Amino acid sequence: xxxxxxxxxxxxxxxxxxxxxxxxxxxxxxxxxxxxxxxxxxxxxxxxxxxxxxxxxxxxxxxxxxxxxxxxxxxxxxxxxxxxxxxxxxxxxxxxxxxxxxxxxxxxxxxxxxxxxxxxxxxxxxxxxxxxxxxxxxxxxxxxxxxxxxxxxxxxxxxxxxxxxxxxxxxxxxxxxxxxxxxxxxxxxxxxxxxxxxxxxxxxxxxxxxxxxxxxxxxxxxxxxxxxx
Numbered sequence: 001x002x003x004x005x006x007x008x009x010x011x012x013x014x015x016x017x018x019x020x021x022x023x024x025x026x027x028x029x030x031x032x033x034x035x036x037x038x039x040x041x042x043x044x045x046x047x048x049x050x051x052x053x054x055x056x057x058x059x060x061x062x063x064x065x066x067x068x069x070x071x072x073x074x075x076x077x078x079x080x081x082x083x084x085x086x087x088x089x090x091x092x093x094x095x096x097x098x099x100x101x102x103x104x105x106x107x108x109x110x111x112x113x114x115x116x117x118x119x120x121x122x123x124x125x126x127x128x129x130x131x132x133x134x135x136x137x138x139x140x141x142x143x144x145x146x147x148x149x150x151x152x153x154x155x156x157x158x159x160x161x162x163x164x165x166x167x168x169x170x171x172x173x174x175x176x177x178x179x180x181x182x183x184x185x186x187x188x189x190x191x192x193x194x195x196x197x198x199x200x201x202x203x204x205x206x207x208x209x210x211x212x213x214x215x216x217x218x219x220x221x222x223x224x225x226x227x228x229x
Contacts, residue, residue, distance in 0.1 A: 041072065068088060068175070071086060
């Protein structure tokens with residue numbers, strides 16, 4: 001009876017593990033598919049962000065940023081649209097967004113800053129720990145902990161992007177339509193890069209980036225599941 005019980009428990013564990021692996025594989029599949037698709041924006045309805053971003057907005061304005069409005073980001077991963085507030089600095093060479101984000105029962109305000117050159121993108125993000133797809137060599141991403149102030153995020157972004165270097169040619173934006181055109185241009189560059197990579201090498205790079213320390217344990221199972229579709 002004890003042996004039968006052990007076998008039964010093992011079978012339940014395997015079934016649960018398989019379900020979790022299937023769910024993880026589907027999430028990775030969706031992320032990789034979304035990385036090849038366009039993203040669009042539309043004005044957010046009044047009050048979409050409520051008062052949750054008021055403090056961060058005031059801090060950004062004190063640092064000289066101008067708010068460009070609240071918009072919903074539409075993608076295949078979120079058909080309802082994710083509300084975010086976009087802003088730009090006085091020179092137009094640093095732009096980005098802030099938005100509320102719930103994680104582990106806590107409400108955070110994520111902040112993302114971007115500066116673009118013709119063939120390069122620098123991104124600085126204040127966000128909870130996250131797993132991300134592999135990035136092209138021309139995309140420089142730095143993530144900072146949620147304890148960082150917006151002043152610290154801006155300072156680190158300026159230093160990382162070398163915004164004070166007069167030899168660098170950053171592309172300025174002034175209005176939201178210019179901003180989205182620039183986002184589309186850089187996303188097209190990323191899509192072209194992903195499509196140009198050998199499929200097996202890109203999958204391995206994505207798995208290494210997404211799975212982190214669990215790569216050695218899960219990569220084989222993920223490859224088999226992703227190759228089955």
